Amino acid sequence: MSDAPLYDIAEGPDGGRGFWLTAADGVRLRVGLWSHPGAQGTVLLLPGRTEYVEKYGRAATDLRARGFATLVIDWRGQGLADRALDDPMGGHVGDFAEYQLDFDEMVGFARAQGLPEPYYLMAHSMGGCIGLRALMRGAPVKAAAFSAPMWGILIAAWMRPMAVALTTASRWFKFDSRYAPGTGAKSYVLTAPFTGNTLTTDAEMWDYMRQQALAHPELGLGGPSLGWLKAALGECHALTLLPAPNLPALTALGSQEKIVDTAPIHARMAGWKGGALDLYPGAEHEVLMERLAARTRFFDSTTALFRAHR
Template sequence: MDLFDHPDNPVPEGGVSAMVETVDRVRLRTARWMPTQGPLRGTVTLLQGRAEFIEKYFETIVDLRARGFAVVAFDWRGQGGSDRLLRNRRRGHVDDFADFVVDLETVLQRISLAKLPGPHTALAHSTGCLVLLLAARRLRTQIDRAVLAAPLLGLGEVGLPQRFVCPLAATLSAIGFGAAFVPGQAGKVHMPFENNPLTSDPLRFQRSETVMAACDRLEIGAPTVDWLAAACRAMRQVFDPRFGATMPLPVQIVAAGQDRIVSTRAAEAFARQTRSARYLEIPGARHELMMEDDLYRDQFLAAFDAFVDDSALDDGARTRGRAVG
Protein backbone atom coordinates (compact mmCIF):
# COMPACT_ATOMS: atom_id res chain seq x y z
CA MET A 1 0.00 0.00 0.00
CA ASP A 2 1.60 3.25 -1.14
CA LEU A 3 1.72 6.42 0.92
CA PHE A 4 -1.39 8.58 0.65
CA ASP A 5 -0.76 12.05 -0.76
CA HIS A 6 -3.15 14.88 0.11
CA PRO A 7 -2.82 18.62 -0.69
CA ASP A 8 -3.06 19.41 3.03
CA ASN A 9 -0.55 16.69 3.90
CA PRO A 10 1.81 16.01 0.99
CA VAL A 11 4.16 13.03 0.99
CA PRO A 12 7.72 14.24 1.69
CA GLU A 13 9.81 13.97 -1.45
CA GLY A 14 12.32 11.19 -1.91
CA GLY A 15 10.57 8.52 0.12
CA VAL A 16 10.82 4.79 -0.53
CA SER A 17 7.88 2.68 0.61
CA ALA A 18 7.92 -1.10 0.94
CA MET A 19 6.03 -3.96 2.53
CA VAL A 20 8.04 -6.29 4.78
CA GLU A 21 6.87 -9.60 6.20
CA THR A 22 7.37 -10.74 9.78
CA VAL A 23 8.29 -14.27 10.84
CA ASP A 24 4.61 -14.92 11.59
CA ARG A 25 3.69 -13.75 8.05
CA VAL A 26 2.16 -10.37 8.81
CA ARG A 27 2.87 -7.72 6.19
CA LEU A 28 3.93 -4.31 7.50
CA ARG A 29 3.89 -1.07 5.54
CA THR A 30 7.16 0.86 5.84
CA ALA A 31 8.68 4.03 4.39
CA ARG A 32 12.13 5.59 4.57
CA TRP A 33 13.77 8.88 3.67
CA MET A 34 17.31 10.23 3.53
CA PRO A 35 18.00 13.64 5.10
CA THR A 36 17.47 16.85 3.16
CA GLN A 37 20.47 18.55 4.76
CA GLY A 38 23.90 17.46 5.94
CA PRO A 39 25.97 16.47 7.70
CA LEU A 40 24.33 13.07 8.11
CA ARG A 41 23.55 12.54 11.81
CA GLY A 42 22.21 9.00 11.75
CA THR A 43 18.76 7.42 11.52
CA VAL A 44 15.55 7.94 13.47
CA THR A 45 13.01 5.12 13.50
CA LEU A 46 9.51 6.36 14.35
CA LEU A 47 7.26 4.18 16.52
CA GLN A 48 3.73 5.51 16.26
CA GLY A 49 0.88 5.22 18.74
CA ARG A 50 -2.27 3.13 18.65
CA ALA A 51 -4.57 3.81 15.67
CA GLU A 52 -1.99 6.00 13.93
CA PHE A 53 -0.40 5.72 10.48
CA ILE A 54 2.70 6.91 8.64
CA GLU A 55 0.93 9.86 6.99
CA LYS A 56 0.18 11.42 10.36
CA TYR A 57 3.92 11.95 10.90
CA PHE A 58 4.82 13.67 7.62
CA GLU A 59 5.46 17.03 9.33
CA THR A 60 7.73 15.43 11.92
CA ILE A 61 9.54 13.48 9.20
CA VAL A 62 10.24 16.76 7.38
CA ASP A 63 11.60 18.28 10.61
CA LEU A 64 13.88 15.31 11.29
CA ARG A 65 15.25 15.24 7.73
CA ALA A 66 16.03 18.96 7.96
CA ARG A 67 18.04 18.16 11.10
CA GLY A 68 20.22 15.75 9.13
CA PHE A 69 18.53 12.45 9.99
CA ALA A 70 17.44 9.61 7.78
CA VAL A 71 13.96 8.52 8.89
CA VAL A 72 12.13 5.18 8.96
CA ALA A 73 8.39 4.99 9.64
CA PHE A 74 6.04 2.02 9.68
CA ASP A 75 2.54 0.94 10.65
CA TRP A 76 2.05 -1.61 13.42
CA ARG A 77 0.14 -4.79 12.56
CA GLY A 78 -3.59 -4.18 12.71
CA GLN A 79 -3.50 -0.51 11.76
CA GLY A 80 -2.64 1.94 8.97
CA GLY A 81 -1.57 0.20 5.78
CA SER A 82 -0.29 -2.97 7.46
CA ASP A 83 -2.22 -6.24 7.59
CA ARG A 84 -5.35 -6.12 9.74
CA LEU A 85 -5.84 -8.99 12.15
CA LEU A 86 -9.64 -9.33 12.28
CA ARG A 87 -12.38 -9.56 9.68
CA ASN A 88 -13.72 -6.24 10.95
CA ARG A 89 -10.87 -3.96 9.86
CA ARG A 90 -11.89 -1.20 12.26
CA ARG A 91 -11.17 -3.16 15.42
CA GLY A 92 -7.82 -2.16 16.92
CA HIS A 93 -6.60 -5.60 17.90
CA VAL A 94 -3.57 -7.50 19.09
CA ASP A 95 -3.28 -10.71 21.12
CA ASP A 96 -0.08 -9.78 22.92
CA PHE A 97 2.34 -6.84 22.81
CA ALA A 98 5.07 -9.38 22.06
CA ASP A 99 3.60 -9.37 18.54
CA PHE A 100 4.36 -5.64 18.28
CA VAL A 101 7.92 -6.38 19.40
CA VAL A 102 8.17 -8.76 16.44
CA ASP A 103 7.05 -5.89 14.18
CA LEU A 104 9.69 -3.56 15.57
CA GLU A 105 12.49 -6.10 15.29
CA THR A 106 11.47 -6.89 11.71
CA VAL A 107 11.57 -3.24 10.65
CA LEU A 108 14.89 -2.65 12.37
CA GLN A 109 16.53 -5.70 10.80
CA ARG A 110 15.02 -5.34 7.32
CA ILE A 111 15.06 -1.55 6.95
CA SER A 112 16.70 0.64 9.62
CA LEU A 113 19.86 -1.34 10.34
CA ALA A 114 20.14 -2.99 6.94
CA LYS A 115 19.74 0.08 4.75
CA LEU A 116 20.47 3.23 6.76
CA PRO A 117 23.42 4.60 8.73
CA GLY A 118 23.92 4.90 12.48
CA PRO A 119 23.82 6.04 15.14
CA HIS A 120 20.26 4.79 15.52
CA THR A 121 17.64 6.64 17.53
CA ALA A 122 14.10 5.50 18.27
CA LEU A 123 11.42 8.20 18.52
CA ALA A 124 8.30 6.64 20.00
CA HIS A 125 4.84 7.88 20.89
CA SER A 126 2.36 6.43 23.42
CA THR A 127 1.86 2.73 22.59
CA GLY A 128 5.10 2.74 20.61
CA CYS A 129 6.95 3.67 23.81
CA LEU A 130 5.63 0.64 25.67
CA VAL A 131 6.60 -1.67 22.81
CA LEU A 132 10.10 -0.18 22.71
CA LEU A 133 10.58 -0.69 26.44
CA LEU A 134 9.51 -4.33 26.18
CA ALA A 135 12.19 -4.81 23.51
CA ALA A 136 14.85 -2.63 25.15
CA ARG A 137 17.16 -5.32 26.49
CA ARG A 138 17.45 -7.04 23.12
CA LEU A 139 17.74 -3.75 21.25
CA ARG A 140 20.60 -2.21 23.23
CA THR A 141 23.14 -3.38 20.66
CA GLN A 142 20.97 -2.02 17.81
CA ILE A 143 19.35 1.17 19.08
CA ASP A 144 21.65 3.73 20.70
CA ARG A 145 19.05 5.90 22.44
CA ALA A 146 15.32 6.55 22.51
CA VAL A 147 12.98 9.49 23.03
CA LEU A 148 9.58 8.54 24.46
CA ALA A 149 6.73 11.00 23.87
CA ALA A 150 3.72 10.68 26.20
CA PRO A 151 4.44 7.00 26.90
CA LEU A 152 1.69 4.50 27.62
CA LEU A 153 2.81 3.37 31.08
CA GLY A 154 -0.51 3.87 32.81
CA LEU A 155 -4.07 4.49 31.65
CA GLY A 156 -5.47 8.00 31.65
CA GLU A 157 -9.08 9.06 32.09
CA VAL A 158 -10.87 5.89 30.97
CA GLY A 159 -13.76 5.94 33.41
CA LEU A 160 -12.92 3.22 35.91
CA PRO A 161 -9.52 3.24 37.68
CA GLN A 162 -6.83 1.08 36.11
CA ARG A 163 -6.90 -1.31 39.07
CA PHE A 164 -10.43 -2.27 37.97
CA VAL A 165 -10.03 -1.92 34.19
CA CYS A 166 -7.16 -4.35 33.82
CA PRO A 167 -8.71 -7.29 35.72
CA LEU A 168 -12.00 -6.69 33.91
CA ALA A 169 -10.27 -6.80 30.52
CA ALA A 170 -8.43 -9.99 31.48
CA THR A 171 -11.69 -11.63 32.56
CA LEU A 172 -13.60 -10.63 29.42
CA SER A 173 -10.71 -11.89 27.27
CA ALA A 174 -10.61 -15.22 29.11
CA ILE A 175 -14.32 -15.89 28.61
CA GLY A 176 -14.25 -15.26 24.87
CA PHE A 177 -14.91 -11.55 24.37
CA GLY A 178 -11.35 -10.67 23.34
CA ALA A 179 -12.22 -9.57 19.80
CA ALA A 180 -15.03 -7.26 20.95
CA PHE A 181 -14.59 -3.52 21.22
CA VAL A 182 -13.73 -2.25 24.68
CA PRO A 183 -17.12 -1.69 26.39
CA GLY A 184 -18.52 1.79 25.81
CA GLN A 185 -16.34 2.59 22.80
CA ALA A 186 -18.30 0.99 19.93
CA GLY A 187 -15.64 1.63 17.32
CA LYS A 188 -15.40 5.39 17.75
CA VAL A 189 -12.98 7.02 15.28
CA HIS A 190 -13.74 10.72 14.92
CA MET A 191 -14.23 13.38 17.55
CA PRO A 192 -14.89 17.14 17.53
CA PHE A 193 -11.98 19.50 18.11
CA GLU A 194 -13.63 21.09 21.13
CA ASN A 195 -12.26 19.58 24.33
CA ASN A 196 -10.43 16.84 22.43
CA PRO A 197 -7.67 15.10 24.47
CA LEU A 198 -5.11 14.95 21.65
CA THR A 199 -3.96 18.45 20.70
CA SER A 200 -4.74 22.10 21.24
CA ASP A 201 -3.71 22.93 17.66
CA PRO A 202 -6.84 23.16 15.44
CA LEU A 203 -4.94 22.99 12.14
CA ARG A 204 -2.96 19.87 13.00
CA PHE A 205 -6.08 18.27 14.46
CA GLN A 206 -8.05 18.97 11.29
CA ARG A 207 -5.21 17.74 9.09
CA SER A 208 -5.39 14.28 10.67
CA GLU A 209 -9.18 14.24 10.39
CA THR A 210 -8.98 15.29 6.73
CA VAL A 211 -6.52 12.53 5.85
CA MET A 212 -8.66 9.86 7.54
CA ALA A 213 -11.80 11.12 5.83
CA ALA A 214 -10.09 11.10 2.43
CA CYS A 215 -8.44 7.69 2.94
CA ASP A 216 -10.58 5.75 5.38
CA ARG A 217 -8.64 2.54 4.83
CA LEU A 218 -5.97 4.02 7.12
CA GLU A 219 -8.21 4.40 10.15
CA ILE A 220 -9.26 2.05 12.90
CA GLY A 221 -11.70 2.45 15.75
CA ALA A 222 -11.51 1.65 19.43
CA PRO A 223 -9.24 -1.08 20.81
CA THR A 224 -10.51 -4.58 21.45
CA VAL A 225 -10.68 -6.21 24.85
CA ASP A 226 -7.64 -8.33 23.93
CA TRP A 227 -5.65 -5.19 23.02
CA LEU A 228 -6.47 -3.62 26.39
CA ALA A 229 -5.67 -6.81 28.30
CA ALA A 230 -2.35 -7.09 26.45
CA ALA A 231 -1.51 -3.45 27.24
CA CYS A 232 -2.21 -4.07 30.92
CA ARG A 233 0.12 -7.08 30.97
CA ALA A 234 2.85 -5.10 29.22
CA MET A 235 2.56 -2.16 31.64
CA ARG A 236 2.75 -4.54 34.59
CA GLN A 237 5.88 -6.10 33.09
CA VAL A 238 7.80 -2.82 32.73
CA PHE A 239 6.87 -1.79 36.28
CA ASP A 240 8.52 -4.88 37.74
CA PRO A 241 11.20 -3.37 40.05
CA ARG A 242 13.89 -5.41 38.33
CA PHE A 243 12.99 -4.02 34.91
CA GLY A 244 14.01 -0.41 35.41
CA ALA A 245 17.07 -1.28 37.46
CA THR A 246 18.56 -3.35 34.66
CA MET A 247 17.29 -1.60 31.50
CA PRO A 248 20.40 -0.54 29.57
CA LEU A 249 18.88 1.69 26.86
CA PRO A 250 19.29 5.47 27.45
CA VAL A 251 15.83 7.05 27.21
CA GLN A 252 14.44 10.56 27.43
CA ILE A 253 10.82 10.55 28.59
CA VAL A 254 8.80 13.62 27.62
CA ALA A 255 5.37 13.70 29.25
CA ALA A 256 2.40 15.95 28.50
CA GLY A 257 1.18 17.91 31.51
CA GLN A 258 -2.49 17.82 30.42
CA ASP A 259 -2.54 14.24 29.13
CA ARG A 260 -5.91 12.49 29.48
CA ILE A 261 -5.05 9.49 27.31
CA VAL A 262 -2.18 8.08 29.36
CA SER A 263 -1.02 8.68 32.93
CA THR A 264 1.69 11.31 33.24
CA ARG A 265 2.24 10.30 36.86
CA ALA A 266 2.95 6.72 35.78
CA ALA A 267 5.61 7.98 33.35
CA GLU A 268 7.21 10.00 36.14
CA ALA A 269 7.17 7.00 38.47
CA PHE A 270 8.78 4.79 35.82
CA ALA A 271 11.54 7.35 35.29
CA ARG A 272 12.28 7.46 39.01
CA GLN A 273 12.88 3.71 39.15
CA THR A 274 14.83 3.47 35.87
CA ARG A 275 18.47 4.49 36.08
CA SER A 276 18.89 5.00 32.34
CA ALA A 277 15.83 7.29 32.01
CA ARG A 278 15.52 11.06 32.09
CA TYR A 279 12.19 12.77 32.63
CA LEU A 280 10.74 16.03 31.32
CA GLU A 281 7.15 17.23 31.57
CA ILE A 282 5.72 19.94 29.32
CA PRO A 283 3.03 21.81 31.30
CA GLY A 284 -0.21 22.43 29.44
CA ALA A 285 0.50 20.02 26.58
CA ARG A 286 -1.97 17.36 25.50
CA HIS A 287 -1.24 13.79 24.45
CA GLU A 288 0.03 14.16 20.87
CA LEU A 289 3.20 16.17 21.50
CA MET A 290 4.35 15.96 17.87
CA MET A 291 0.97 17.28 16.67
CA GLU A 292 0.57 19.92 19.37
CA ASP A 293 0.55 23.72 19.11
CA ASP A 294 4.00 25.15 18.40
CA LEU A 295 4.21 26.42 21.99
CA TYR A 296 4.44 22.80 23.15
CA ARG A 297 5.75 21.08 20.05
CA ASP A 298 8.83 23.31 19.92
CA GLN A 299 9.62 22.38 23.52
CA PHE A 300 9.39 18.71 22.61
CA LEU A 301 11.69 19.12 19.62
CA ALA A 302 14.17 21.07 21.76
CA ALA A 303 14.20 18.18 24.25
CA PHE A 304 14.77 15.74 21.39
CA ASP A 305 17.66 17.84 20.04
CA ALA A 306 19.30 18.16 23.45
CA PHE A 307 19.11 14.43 24.11
CA VAL A 308 20.45 13.22 20.77
CA ASP A 309 23.30 15.77 20.92
CA ASP A 310 24.25 14.98 24.52
CA SER A 311 28.03 14.55 24.72
CA ALA A 312 27.53 12.10 27.59
CA LEU A 313 26.40 9.44 25.13
CA ASP A 314 29.13 6.88 24.69
CA ASP A 315 31.39 6.99 21.65
CA GLY A 316 30.11 3.61 20.51
CA ALA A 317 26.64 5.10 20.15
CA ARG A 318 28.07 7.69 17.80
CA THR A 319 29.83 5.23 15.53
CA ARG A 320 27.67 2.11 15.40
CA GLY A 321 25.49 1.45 12.38
CA ARG A 322 25.82 -0.09 8.97
CA ALA A 323 26.52 1.65 5.73
CA VAL A 324 23.66 2.69 3.50
CA GLY A 325 22.57 -0.18 1.29
Protein backbone atom coordinates in the same frame (compact mmCIF):
# COMPACT_ATOMS: atom_id res chain seq x y z
CA MET B 1 10.16 -6.53 0.70
CA SER B 2 8.35 -4.62 -2.05
CA ASP B 3 7.06 -1.10 -2.69
CA ALA B 4 3.99 0.01 -0.74
CA PRO B 5 1.84 3.15 -0.96
CA LEU B 6 2.94 6.30 0.83
CA TYR B 7 0.18 8.85 0.50
CA ASP B 8 0.73 12.56 -0.18
CA ILE B 9 -1.32 13.44 2.91
CA ALA B 10 1.86 12.83 4.93
CA GLU B 11 3.37 16.17 3.86
CA GLY B 12 6.78 14.65 4.48
CA PRO B 13 10.11 15.51 2.88
CA ASP B 14 10.68 14.85 -0.81
CA GLY B 15 11.76 11.35 -1.71
CA GLY B 16 9.70 9.42 0.83
CA ARG B 17 8.95 5.78 0.03
CA GLY B 18 6.73 3.05 1.42
CA PHE B 19 7.64 -0.64 1.68
CA TRP B 20 5.83 -3.85 2.54
CA LEU B 21 7.55 -6.09 5.09
CA THR B 22 6.57 -9.46 6.50
CA ALA B 23 7.01 -10.25 10.18
CA ALA B 24 8.33 -13.61 11.32
CA ASP B 25 4.80 -14.92 11.88
CA GLY B 26 3.65 -13.96 8.37
CA VAL B 27 1.84 -10.70 9.20
CA ARG B 28 2.25 -8.03 6.50
CA LEU B 29 3.51 -4.66 7.76
CA ARG B 30 4.29 -1.33 6.13
CA VAL B 31 7.09 1.13 6.78
CA GLY B 32 7.60 4.64 5.50
CA LEU B 33 11.14 5.90 4.90
CA TRP B 34 12.40 9.45 4.54
CA SER B 35 16.16 9.30 4.16
CA HIS B 36 18.71 11.66 2.63
CA PRO B 37 22.42 11.79 1.86
CA GLY B 38 24.49 13.01 4.75
CA ALA B 39 21.98 12.08 7.48
CA GLN B 40 23.59 11.96 10.94
CA GLY B 41 21.58 8.87 11.84
CA THR B 42 18.16 7.29 11.50
CA VAL B 43 15.24 7.75 13.86
CA LEU B 44 13.09 4.63 14.29
CA LEU B 45 9.72 6.26 14.94
CA LEU B 46 7.15 4.09 16.73
CA PRO B 47 3.56 5.39 16.47
CA GLY B 48 0.78 5.02 18.99
CA ARG B 49 -2.42 3.00 18.79
CA THR B 50 -4.69 3.98 15.85
CA GLU B 51 -1.79 5.75 14.10
CA TYR B 52 -0.12 5.17 10.73
CA VAL B 53 2.97 6.16 8.75
CA GLU B 54 1.53 9.30 7.11
CA LYS B 55 0.67 10.92 10.43
CA TYR B 56 4.39 11.44 11.00
CA GLY B 57 5.26 13.04 7.67
CA ARG B 58 5.61 16.45 9.28
CA ALA B 59 7.71 14.94 12.05
CA ALA B 60 10.01 13.50 9.37
CA THR B 61 10.31 17.02 7.93
CA ASP B 62 11.30 18.37 11.35
CA LEU B 63 13.84 15.59 11.78
CA ARG B 64 15.32 16.11 8.32
CA ALA B 65 15.75 19.81 9.09
CA ARG B 66 17.88 18.71 12.04
CA GLY B 67 19.91 16.21 10.02
CA PHE B 68 18.17 12.87 10.61
CA ALA B 69 16.51 10.23 8.45
CA THR B 70 13.19 8.79 9.62
CA LEU B 71 11.71 5.29 9.43
CA VAL B 72 8.09 4.86 10.60
CA ILE B 73 6.08 1.64 10.96
CA ASP B 74 2.45 0.61 10.64
CA TRP B 75 2.01 -1.83 13.51
CA ARG B 76 -0.01 -4.96 12.84
CA GLY B 77 -3.70 -4.16 13.11
CA GLN B 78 -3.48 -0.55 11.98
CA GLY B 79 -2.59 1.67 9.04
CA LEU B 80 -2.14 -0.50 5.95
CA ALA B 81 -0.71 -3.46 7.87
CA ASP B 82 -2.71 -6.69 8.14
CA ARG B 83 -5.63 -6.50 10.58
CA ALA B 84 -6.55 -9.38 12.82
CA LEU B 85 -10.35 -8.99 12.87
CA ASP B 86 -13.11 -9.15 10.26
CA ASP B 87 -14.10 -5.68 11.49
CA PRO B 88 -11.18 -3.56 10.21
CA MET B 89 -11.96 -0.76 12.70
CA GLY B 90 -11.38 -2.99 15.71
CA GLY B 91 -7.88 -2.72 17.12
CA HIS B 92 -6.81 -6.15 18.32
CA VAL B 93 -3.73 -8.09 19.32
CA GLY B 94 -3.56 -11.22 21.43
CA ASP B 95 -0.22 -10.53 23.09
CA PHE B 96 2.05 -7.49 23.08
CA ALA B 97 4.97 -9.81 22.26
CA GLU B 98 3.59 -9.80 18.71
CA TYR B 99 4.60 -6.15 18.36
CA GLN B 100 8.20 -7.12 19.06
CA LEU B 101 8.12 -9.19 15.87
CA ASP B 102 7.11 -6.01 14.04
CA PHE B 103 9.92 -4.02 15.64
CA ASP B 104 12.47 -6.70 14.81
CA GLU B 105 11.36 -6.62 11.16
CA MET B 106 11.69 -2.83 11.16
CA VAL B 107 15.27 -3.04 12.47
CA GLY B 108 16.07 -5.78 9.98
CA PHE B 109 14.83 -3.57 7.16
CA ALA B 110 16.94 -0.63 8.37
CA ARG B 111 20.06 -2.78 8.40
CA ALA B 112 19.34 -4.44 5.06
CA GLN B 113 18.85 -1.05 3.44
CA GLY B 114 22.01 0.33 5.02
CA LEU B 115 20.16 3.25 6.60
CA PRO B 116 22.47 5.84 8.17
CA GLU B 117 23.68 4.91 11.64
CA PRO B 118 23.52 5.37 14.55
CA TYR B 119 19.88 4.43 15.11
CA TYR B 120 17.73 6.28 17.63
CA LEU B 121 14.30 5.51 19.06
CA MET B 122 11.38 7.96 19.08
CA ALA B 123 8.12 6.54 20.38
CA HIS B 124 4.65 7.87 21.13
CA SER B 125 2.00 6.43 23.46
CA MET B 126 1.53 2.70 22.68
CA GLY B 127 4.77 2.94 20.70
CA GLY B 128 6.42 3.93 23.96
CA CYS B 129 5.29 0.69 25.57
CA ILE B 130 6.54 -1.35 22.62
CA GLY B 131 9.73 0.71 22.49
CA LEU B 132 10.54 0.28 26.17
CA ARG B 133 10.24 -3.50 25.84
CA ALA B 134 12.44 -3.37 22.72
CA LEU B 135 15.09 -1.42 24.64
CA MET B 136 14.98 -3.97 27.44
CA ARG B 137 15.54 -6.65 24.78
CA GLY B 138 18.67 -4.83 23.55
CA ALA B 139 17.39 -2.74 20.63
CA PRO B 140 20.38 -1.39 18.65
CA VAL B 141 19.84 2.31 19.40
CA LYS B 142 22.06 4.89 21.05
CA ALA B 143 19.35 6.98 22.76
CA ALA B 144 15.57 7.15 23.08
CA ALA B 145 12.90 9.84 23.14
CA PHE B 146 9.35 9.20 24.33
CA SER B 147 6.16 11.20 23.99
CA ALA B 148 3.44 10.38 26.55
CA PRO B 149 4.51 6.72 26.67
CA MET B 150 1.82 4.18 27.50
CA TRP B 151 3.49 2.69 30.56
CA GLY B 152 0.09 2.64 32.22
CA ILE B 153 -3.49 3.07 30.99
CA LEU B 154 -5.67 5.72 32.60
CA ILE B 155 -8.51 3.81 34.25
CA ALA B 156 -10.32 5.03 37.36
CA ALA B 157 -9.19 3.09 40.44
CA TRP B 158 -12.70 1.81 41.14
CA MET B 159 -13.00 0.52 37.55
CA ARG B 160 -9.66 -1.27 37.35
CA PRO B 161 -10.75 -4.53 39.07
CA MET B 162 -13.78 -4.59 36.77
CA ALA B 163 -11.59 -4.08 33.71
CA VAL B 164 -9.25 -6.90 34.73
CA ALA B 165 -12.16 -9.25 35.38
CA LEU B 166 -13.88 -8.40 32.10
CA THR B 167 -10.77 -8.77 29.95
CA THR B 168 -9.89 -12.09 31.65
CA ALA B 169 -13.41 -13.41 31.08
CA SER B 170 -13.27 -12.29 27.45
CA ARG B 171 -10.42 -14.71 26.78
CA TRP B 172 -12.11 -17.63 28.51
CA PHE B 173 -15.52 -17.07 26.91
CA LYS B 174 -14.20 -16.18 23.45
CA PHE B 175 -15.39 -12.59 23.15
CA ASP B 176 -11.99 -10.94 23.34
CA SER B 177 -12.47 -9.46 19.85
CA ARG B 178 -15.35 -7.27 21.06
CA TYR B 179 -14.78 -3.56 21.60
CA ALA B 180 -13.75 -2.46 25.06
CA PRO B 181 -16.58 -0.72 26.95
CA GLY B 182 -17.15 2.87 25.89
CA THR B 183 -15.43 2.43 22.52
CA GLY B 184 -16.60 1.53 19.03
CA ALA B 185 -15.87 1.54 15.33
CA LYS B 186 -15.58 5.30 14.84
CA SER B 187 -12.35 7.23 14.34
CA TYR B 188 -11.80 9.66 17.22
CA VAL B 189 -10.62 12.57 15.07
CA LEU B 190 -13.72 12.29 12.86
CA THR B 191 -16.23 12.19 15.71
CA ALA B 192 -14.79 14.42 18.43
CA PRO B 193 -14.93 18.22 18.16
CA PHE B 194 -11.70 20.18 18.36
CA THR B 195 -12.91 21.95 21.49
CA GLY B 196 -12.30 19.63 24.40
CA ASN B 197 -10.37 16.99 22.42
CA THR B 198 -7.71 15.02 24.29
CA LEU B 199 -4.98 15.03 21.62
CA THR B 200 -3.84 18.59 20.86
CA THR B 201 -4.51 22.26 21.55
CA ASP B 202 -3.40 23.21 18.04
CA ALA B 203 -6.33 23.66 15.63
CA GLU B 204 -4.17 23.42 12.51
CA MET B 205 -2.61 20.11 13.58
CA TRP B 206 -6.06 18.81 14.52
CA ASP B 207 -7.21 19.65 10.99
CA TYR B 208 -4.11 17.91 9.56
CA MET B 209 -5.16 14.71 11.32
CA ARG B 210 -8.81 15.07 10.33
CA GLN B 211 -8.03 15.69 6.68
CA GLN B 212 -5.85 12.60 6.59
CA ALA B 213 -8.65 10.49 8.05
CA LEU B 214 -11.14 11.90 5.54
CA ALA B 215 -8.84 11.41 2.55
CA HIS B 216 -7.88 7.82 3.40
CA PRO B 217 -10.41 6.25 5.78
CA GLU B 218 -8.73 2.87 5.27
CA LEU B 219 -5.92 4.13 7.53
CA GLY B 220 -8.30 4.76 10.42
CA LEU B 221 -9.00 2.65 13.48
CA GLY B 222 -11.68 2.61 16.13
CA GLY B 223 -11.54 1.44 19.71
CA PRO B 224 -9.43 -1.39 21.14
CA SER B 225 -10.72 -4.90 21.64
CA LEU B 226 -11.05 -6.48 25.05
CA GLY B 227 -8.17 -8.75 24.03
CA TRP B 228 -5.96 -5.76 23.23
CA LEU B 229 -6.86 -4.16 26.58
CA LYS B 230 -5.98 -7.31 28.49
CA ALA B 231 -2.67 -7.63 26.64
CA ALA B 232 -1.87 -3.94 27.20
CA LEU B 233 -2.63 -4.03 30.93
CA GLY B 234 -0.47 -7.13 31.29
CA GLU B 235 2.45 -5.63 29.41
CA CYS B 236 2.33 -2.34 31.31
CA HIS B 237 2.40 -4.22 34.61
CA ALA B 238 5.22 -6.51 33.47
CA LEU B 239 7.36 -3.53 32.46
CA THR B 240 7.02 -1.92 35.91
CA LEU B 241 8.81 -4.92 37.42
CA LEU B 242 11.94 -4.45 35.29
CA PRO B 243 14.81 -1.94 35.66
CA ALA B 244 15.27 0.90 33.22
CA PRO B 245 17.52 0.23 30.21
CA ASN B 246 21.09 1.46 30.35
CA LEU B 247 20.95 4.22 27.76
CA PRO B 248 20.06 7.94 27.74
CA ALA B 249 16.40 8.82 27.35
CA LEU B 250 14.14 11.86 27.34
CA THR B 251 10.39 11.70 27.95
CA ALA B 252 7.99 14.50 27.03
CA LEU B 253 4.66 14.75 28.86
CA GLY B 254 1.91 17.32 28.52
CA SER B 255 0.41 18.77 31.69
CA GLN B 256 -3.11 18.10 30.36
CA GLU B 257 -2.51 14.40 29.66
CA LYS B 258 -5.80 12.45 29.78
CA ILE B 259 -5.10 9.20 27.92
CA VAL B 260 -2.17 7.42 29.56
CA ASP B 261 -1.56 7.05 33.27
CA THR B 262 1.10 9.59 34.23
CA ALA B 263 2.13 8.00 37.56
CA PRO B 264 4.15 5.17 35.95
CA ILE B 265 5.87 7.73 33.71
CA HIS B 266 7.01 9.81 36.67
CA ALA B 267 8.10 6.68 38.55
CA ARG B 268 10.00 5.24 35.59
CA MET B 269 11.86 8.42 34.75
CA ALA B 270 12.71 9.12 38.40
CA GLY B 271 14.59 5.83 38.48
CA TRP B 272 16.14 6.00 34.99
CA LYS B 273 19.85 6.73 35.24
CA GLY B 274 20.60 8.96 32.29
CA GLY B 275 16.89 9.67 31.79
CA ALA B 276 14.99 12.94 32.11
CA LEU B 277 11.32 13.93 32.19
CA ASP B 278 10.39 17.09 30.28
CA LEU B 279 6.99 18.58 31.17
CA TYR B 280 5.04 20.67 28.64
CA PRO B 281 2.63 23.10 30.33
CA GLY B 282 -0.77 23.22 28.64
CA ALA B 283 -0.03 20.39 26.20
CA GLU B 284 -2.36 17.45 25.61
CA HIS B 285 -1.46 13.84 24.74
CA GLU B 286 0.34 14.41 21.42
CA VAL B 287 3.30 16.71 21.95
CA LEU B 288 4.46 16.01 18.37
CA MET B 289 1.10 17.38 17.17
CA GLU B 290 1.00 20.36 19.53
CA ARG B 291 1.53 24.06 18.91
CA LEU B 292 4.66 25.10 17.03
CA ALA B 293 6.57 26.19 20.14
CA ALA B 294 6.06 22.79 21.78
CA ARG B 295 6.94 20.87 18.61
CA THR B 296 10.09 22.94 18.11
CA ARG B 297 11.13 22.40 21.70
CA PHE B 298 10.55 18.65 21.40
CA PHE B 299 12.54 18.17 18.20
CA ASP B 300 15.34 20.48 19.33
CA SER B 301 15.76 18.71 22.67
CA THR B 302 15.48 15.17 21.32
CA THR B 303 17.87 15.67 18.44
CA ALA B 304 20.34 17.39 20.79
CA LEU B 305 20.19 14.22 22.91
CA PHE B 306 20.76 12.09 19.82
CA ARG B 307 23.75 14.12 18.66
CA ALA B 308 25.29 13.89 22.13
CA HIS B 309 25.25 10.09 21.94
CA ARG B 310 26.71 9.08 18.61
